[in-house]
Amino acid sequence: MLMDDMGWGDLGVNGDPVRETPNLDAMSVEGMLLTDFYTANPLCSPSRAALLTGRLPIRNGFYTDNIDARNSYTPQEIVGGISQWEILLPELLQKSGYRNKIVGKWHLGHQSQYLPLRHGFHEFFGSTNCHFGPYDNINTPNIAFFRNDRMIGRYFENIKINKDKHISDLTQQYITEAIDFITNQSQPFFLYWTPDSLHAPTFRSSPYVGRSVKNSSYGDTLIEIDEGIGRILDTIKKNDSLANNTFVLFTSDNGAALVSTTDAGSNGPLLCGKQTTFEGGFREPAIAWWPSKIPPNTLSKQPATIMDLFRTIATITDSPMPEDREFDSYDLSPVLFKNQKIDTNIYYYRGNQLMAIRNGNYKAHFWTFTNPIEQYKTGINFCPGNFVKNITTHTLTDHTFRPKLFHMNRDPGERYPISEISKEYKSVFQKFSNLYKEHIDKTKPGKPQLNWCDRAVMHWIPPGCEAINMCLPVPQSKPYKCFWPH
Amino acid sequence: MLMDDMGWGDLGVNGDPVRETPNLDAMSVEGMLLTDFYTANPLCSPSRAALLTGRLPIRNGFYTDNIDARNSYTPQEIVGGISQWEILLPELLQKSGYRNKIVGKWHLGHQSQYLPLRHGFHEFFGSTNCHFGPYDNINTPNIAFFRNDRMIGRYFENIKINKDKHISDLTQQYITEAIDFITNQSQPFFLYWTPDSLHAPTFRSSPYVGRSVKNSSYGDTLIEIDEGIGRILDTIKKNDSLANNTFVLFTSDNGAALVSTTDAGSNGPLLCGKQTTFEGGFREPAIAWWPSKIPPNTLSKQPATIMDLFRTIATITDSPMPEDREFDSYDLSPVLFKNQKIDTNIYYYRGNQLMAIRNGNYKAHFWTFTNPIEQYKTGINFCPGNFVKNITTHTLTDHTFRPKLFHMNRDPGERYPISEISKEYKSVFQKFSNLYKEHIDKTKPGKPQLNWCDRAVMHWIPPGCEAINMCLPVPQSKPYKCFWPH
Numbered sequence: 001m002l003m004d005d006m007g008w009g010d011l012g013v014n015g016d017p018v019r020e021t022p023n024l025d026a027m028s029v030e031g032m033l034l035t036d037f038y039t040a041n042p043l044c045s046p047s048r049a050a051l052l053t054g055r056l057p058i059r060n061g062f063y064t065d066n067i068d069a070r071n072s073y074t075p076q077e078i079v080g081g082i083s084q085w086e087i088l089l090p091e092l093l094q095k096s097g098y099r100n101k102i103v104g105k106w107h108l109g110h111q112s113q114y115l116p117l118r119h120g121f122h123e124f125f126g127s128t129n130c131h132f133g134p135y136d137n138i139n140t141p142n143i144a145f146f147r148n149d150r151m152i153g154r155y156f157e158n159i160k161i162n163k164d165k166h167i168s169d170l171t172q173q174y175i176t177e178a179i180d181f182i183t184n185q186s187q188p189f190f191l192y193w194t195p196d197s198l199h200a201p202t203f204r205s206s207p208y209v210g211r212s213v214k215n216s217s218y219g220d221t222l223i224e225i226d227e228g229i230g231r232i233l234d235t236i237k238k239n240d241s242l243a244n245n246t247f248v249l250f251t252s253d254n255g256a257a258l259v260s261t262t263d264a265g266s267n268g269p270l271l272c273g274k275q276t277t278f279e280g281g282f283r284e285p286a287i288a289w290w291p292s293k294i295p296p297n298t299l300s301k302q303p304a305t306i307m308d309l310f311r312t313i314a315t316i317t318d319s320p321m322p323e324d325r326e327f328d329s330y331d332l333s334p335v336l337f338k339n340q341k342i343d344t345n346i347y348y349y350r351g352n353q354l355m356a357i358r359n360g361n362y363k364a365h366f367w368t369f370t371n372p373i374e375q376y377k378t379g380i381n382f383c384p385g386n387f388v389k390n391i392t393t394h395t396l397t398d399h400t401f402r403p404k405l406f407h408m409n410r411d412p413g414e415r416y417p418i419s420e421i422s423k424e425y426k427s428v429f430q431k432f433s434n435l436y437k438e439h440i441d442k443t444k445p446g447k448p449q450l451n452w453c454d455r456a457v458m459h460w461i462p463p464g465c466e467a468i469n470m471c472l473p474v475p476q477s478k479p480y481k482c483f484w485p486h
Numbered sequence: 487m488l489m490d491d492m493g494w495g496d497l498g499v500n501g502d503p504v505r506e507t508p509n510l511d512a513m514s515v516e517g518m519l520l521t522d523f524y525t526a527n528p529l530c531s532p533s534r535a536a537l538l539t540g541r542l543p544i545r546n547g548f549y550t551d552n553i554d555a556r557n558s559y560t561p562q563e564i565v566g567g568i569s570q571w572e573i574l575l576p577e578l579l580q581k582s583g584y585r586n587k588i589v590g591k592w593h594l595g596h597q598s599q600y601l602p603l604r605h606g607f608h609e610f611f612g613s614t615n616c617h618f619g620p621y622d623n624i625n626t627p628n629i630a631f632f633r634n635d636r637m638i639g640r641y642f643e644n645i646k647i648n649k650d651k652h653i654s655d656l657t658q659q660y661i662t663e664a665i666d667f668i669t670n671q672s673q674p675f676f677l678y679w680t681p682d683s684l685h686a687p688t689f690r691s692s693p694y695v696g697r698s699v700k701n702s703s704y705g706d707t708l709i710e711i712d713e714g715i716g717r718i719l720d721t722i723k724k725n726d727s728l729a730n731n732t733f734v735l736f737t738s739d740n741g742a743a744l745v746s747t748t749d750a751g752s753n754g755p756l757l758c759g760k761q762t763t764f765e766g767g768f769r770e771p772a773i774a775w776w777p778s779k780i781p782p783n784t785l786s787k788q789p790a791t792i793m794d795l796f797r798t799i800a801t802i803t804d805s806p807m808p809e810d811r812e813f814d815s816y817d818l819s820p821v822l823f824k825n826q827k828i829d830t831n832i833y834y835y836r837g838n839q840l841m842a843i844r845n846g847n848y849k850a851h852f853w854t855f856t857n858p859i860e861q862y863k864t865g866i867n868f869c870p871g872n873f874v875k876n877i878t879t880h881t882l883t884d885h886t887f888r889p890k891l892f893h894m895n896r897d898p899g900e901r902y903p904i905s906e907i908s909k910e911y912k913s914v915f916q917k918f919s920n921l922y923k924e925h926i927d928k929t930k931p932g933k934p935q936l937n938w939c940d941r942a943v944m945h946w947i948p949p950g951c952e953a954i955n956m957c958l959p960v961p962q963s964k965p966y967k968c969f970w971p972h
Binding site: 035219 | 495499500501502503505521699700702744748753754755757785787847872873874893895896897
């Protein structure tokens with residue numbers, strides 16, 4: 001269960017002052033709360049590519065090198081998508097006899113060759129893109145919505161979203177799809193449930209309007225998501241065999257999108273948000289649940305990432321790991337099933353740039369960046385309410401000579417860089433410098449997939465458009481280098 | 487149980503990422519967690535005066551008007567203290583047959599007339615002041631430590647504190663005093679347990695050194711406090727009669743002292759810290775516990791303050807409220823025992839200045855201030871990591887014409903002022919303006935107690951010094967107006 005832009009601090013058990021996630025809180029009591037669980041990139045597309053490949057975006061190609069350290073994703077102008085060469089988790093599981101379904105946002109490319117059914121999924125209900133729009137279908141087409149490998153409509157036309165009132169019943173459809181899929185399986189299954197209603201502009205179905213004491217669309221949407229997860233877990237719990245044999249991991253693709261102010265979540269005490277390599281952008285709410293295997297009411301401070309799901313699930317399902325490629329994926333079985341600690345390194349990337357590394361209790365920033373000052377001055381702020389001198393920088397700032405060091409337990413909010421002349425700094429400096437050099441030396445970048453854009457590839461003629469008479473005239477192809485502002 | 491400088495975000499159940507308060511977390515599961523519980527002033531002395539009198543510092547005199555909106559307290563140069571005219575909670579309870587003891591920091595004045603046994607307490611074990619020092623006993627005397635109305639030694643001499651290593655066994659002594667007092671009571675009792683080890687420089691007893699994954703003295707100290715509270719509650723729980731008849735409230739005197747950086751706690755997602763009227767300075771960790779009366783595992787978002795304890799305890803103990811004075815104290819019985827909501831206003835004062843008001847879900851800042859820019863430039867920062875334009879101001883800024891409005895559930899971190907041209911703003915503007923005017927019109931300030939200082943009143947000759955041969959020569963009296971920098 002991968003949320004969209006949900007923040008670490010949105011979970012009641014992570015201290016949200018209004019505590020409106022009772023089902024997720026209960027899930028954490030039945031399972032394991034992971035406090036130090038990370039994404040692989042502070043933006044949707046690369047985060048999702050990393051989750052499904054078990055590899056850093058720098059390897060699987062979900063980055064740009066049009067310009068250094070810039071966040072990039074898959075808008076409908078994007079030419080690229082997930083490479084045919086990548087092996088996705090559902091492909092691995094398919095070989096082990098699993099039935100795979102994605103419900104929600106795909107975001108790994110929308111051209112035919114990138115669609116989910118080409119990459120190991122048997123079923124797809126959702127969209128390849130965010131619910132942006134509405135568009136005029138002349139300059140920009142409305143985003144296509146899919147059932148399996150065919151479009152069945154477009155956002156704002158067939159999939160209704162009232163953008164002004166933040167209303168849509170799409171999440172309810174996603175909940176129903178999930179429950180139906182789980183209920184009707186006769187074989188092992190992998191469900192990738194990834195609703196995007198928490199991504200601004202957030203939306204909730206009518207019965208949830210005004211439900212939250214937050215008195216915001218985001219708050220209402222969070223309650224709808226939480227209740228949906230409760231219903232899905234209940235479906236699993238009702239069936240003993242499912243309850244004993246289903247591993248559920250709940251997390252988010254990146255930190256709360258603070259740039260959207262009150263139409264966004266909270267990163268609690270963590271610094272900044274989505275788009276940044278500070279903890280607020282990278283650290284995620286995370287709960288692991290498997291009643292027969294994961295000890296209830298446990299908490300793990302194990303630093304781990306969404307990429308670890310790949311190897312962990314390979315282990316759980318006895319699926320052989322591909323041996324022709326490098327992975328950035330640790331087997332979390334000892335963590336989940338025995339609450340043990342394992343040695344991990346967390347690599348914080350932004351685009352093609354390795355920005356920071358966490359090892360043990362320390363995190364070292366080799367580069368810092370929020371967004372360019374010109375952009376900041378126009379009101380685009382990834383760190384509203386936050387300012388840390390020399391850390392929340394508005395230029396891409398090089399600290400490779402003397403990385404900025406933080407203790408992640410003493411100072412998870414990254415307020416107090418450890419003095420460069422302290423013993424503590426000296427005791428770990430060399431280790432981090434070595435980790436940085438080693439990682440860069442050993443990591444062979446994959447071909448960047450997010451460099452090229454072209455208005456001709458937009459959702460003019462998605463597969464299946466003829467059958468429902470929704471094809472649109474395609475403009476002339478004019479590829480251009482995508483512009484990535486942050 | 488009143489902590490010193492503990493922050494809202496330090497509780498595991500309030501989302502501290504390392505969760506090292508298992509006893510307090512368990513206490514909240516056995517009782518009620520209060521998420522919107524406030525102090526009356528963001529500094530020790532006035533907060534404590536408000537707690538014990540049920541009245542705002544502007545009424546009970548614990549403020550200065552040497553200069554507007556300045557935080558003031560009771561250093562050992564202070565001439566003033568708690569007024570003889572004030573009626574303290576232990577005085578009220580004494581009349582109802584209670585035995586009263588304070589263990590820990592008093593902070594309501596150290597001259598004879600201000601000592602706890604003159605104001606309703608039967609027993610005192612602790613100090614009148616913070617554990618600052620060591621001093622040379624020539625220019626400045628070391629702080630006296632008391633048993634009842636006599637000094638029994640001085641900090642750093644008889645009460646050992648290793649300041650460099652942050653070690654002292656004082657908290658253990660406070661735990662033992664509390665347990666002995668509770669165990670040996672044959673009559674109803676009021677214990678005011680207020681250890682100050684979480685106030686920088688923090689200290690913990692030797693067995694706790696290195697215990698915290700925070701790897702800091704603050705972290706270790708928090709664990710020691712948490713375990714101490716666990717032991718005190720166990721003492722109560724072991725005895726059925728006590729367990730059924732004891733009301734325990736746990737909270738803190740003000741927000742985490744972020745100015746002390748890593749030797750301080752966390753205010754979680756809240757803005758700024760101690761000394762400020764932002765949520766990080768004013769909102770406190772709070773748990774109410776009474777197994778037979780308070781429903782277990784409940785959460786209340788009731789806005790309330792430490793002053794409410796006065797009327798609440800008067801109700802619980804059937805003690806008549808004094809009728810010759812104004813109180814700022816609501817009876818929380820319906821909240822605690824029935825989880826009902828009551829209408830309250832929270833007044834955020836800084837010195838003599840009403841800075842902000844909370845009513846329902848909204849908070850309006852009529853004035854904003856962190857600390858003077860000259861001071862800020864020297865490194866004194868009450869808001870490390872935080873910056874909100876026009877809100878975290880470095881001059882005392884007047885917004886009385888257009889108060890800065892925040893929604894406390896949607897935006898507890900005070901990042902996003904509600905637009906002054908919005909319907910939402912207009913719908914509550916008049917109410918807040920009226921509340922502000924009414925409060926100022928109706929509130930008659932008491933005589934300020936914290937205006938005058940004099941080196942002659944320092945701890946040269948505390949009561950009892952002769953008996954233990956610890957009197958020091960008293961310099962000539964030279965009263966001067968105290969300087970309050972923030």
